[in-house]
Amino acid sequence: MSGYIAVEQASVLSGDQVLLAPVSFSLDAGKALAVTGSNGTGKTTLLRVLAGRTPPTTGSVAIAGEPTNERSSGFRARMAALIGLPPLARNLTPREHLVLVATSWGSKIVDGENIADRLLDEFGIIRLKGRFPHELSSGQTQLFALALTLARPFEVLILDEPEQRLDSDRLELVGSVLRHLVEDGKTLILASHSNILVERTSDEVLTLTDASYDLHS
Numbered sequence: 001m002s003g004y005i006a007v008e009q010a011s012v013l014s015g016d017q018v019l020l021a022p023v024s025f026s027l028d029a030g031k032a033l034a035v036t037g038s039n040g041t042g043k044t045t046l047l048r049v050l051a052g053r054t055p056p057t058t059g060s061v062a063i064a065g066e067p068t069n070e071r072s073s074g075f076r077a078r079m080a081a082l083i084g085l086p087p088l089a090r091n092l093t094p095r096e097h098l099v100l101v102a103t104s105w106g107s108k109i110v111d112g113e114n115i116a117d118r119l120l121d122e123f124g125i126i127r128l129k130g131r132f133p134h135e136l137s138s139g140q141t142q143l144f145a146l147a148l149t150l151a152r153p154f155e156v157l158i159l160d161e162p163e164q165r166l167d168s169d170r171l172e173l174v175g176s177v178l179r180h181l182v183e184d185g186k187t188l189i190l191a192s193h194s195n196i197l198v199e200r201t202s203d204e205v206l207t208l209t210d211a212s213y214d215l216h217s
């Protein structure tokens, strides 16, 4: 199967347990795919496979022709993912976290500071830049985690339920930030239970069920 992202009959099993039933799809670069479906149908598992964190038990998964594998530096350079909250340092502010990530991916400090301020502003949390992570609300923490995920270069963005903990205004804000990223040429795959976010961000929808899937535009 061709496509910038190519998934062919990928499944994940753990003993007798099916974590992800076989699924196939392809996605062009610069497009957004929403993965939807009931609880337990394998959305997070599929994202973990795409992010190279879980190998598929069957089938194949490739991004830009390369099998997904978090241990490959070339693969890691392409992929930014937020699947659960990232580890946070208690004694670093949100701005310091973002500068740390940006500079660790090659930005000069001044550029890292600009990236940090731009992202904190885009996600509406610039006034919180000097707090510590434990001084943020759960929704603010989610916005901070999203900003932190974007603080490094990437071609593909993978997000698991980015709507978590967000009020309706912040949901619109995140939808708008994500759509702009796609319009700028990034490839986005998100799992979501939010119809609003799916409608705002996605070109295609992949709906998982326990034993099959449905792909539509």
Ligand SMILES: Nc1ncnc2c1ncn2[C@@H]1O[C@H](COP(=O)(O)OP(=O)(O)OP(=O)(O)O)[C@@H](O)[C@H]1O
Binding pocket: 014, 017, 018, 019, 020, 037, 038, 039, 040, 041, 042, 043, 044, 045, 046
């Ligand atoms: N480590 C694991 N070992 C065994 N089974 C697991 C493991 N992790 C998840 N599962 C099972 O795999 C299936 C898919 O889980 P997954 O988290 O991918 O679903 P999901 O679609 O993301 O669900 P939700 O909408 O609730 O987030 C579920 O039945 C779950 O119980």
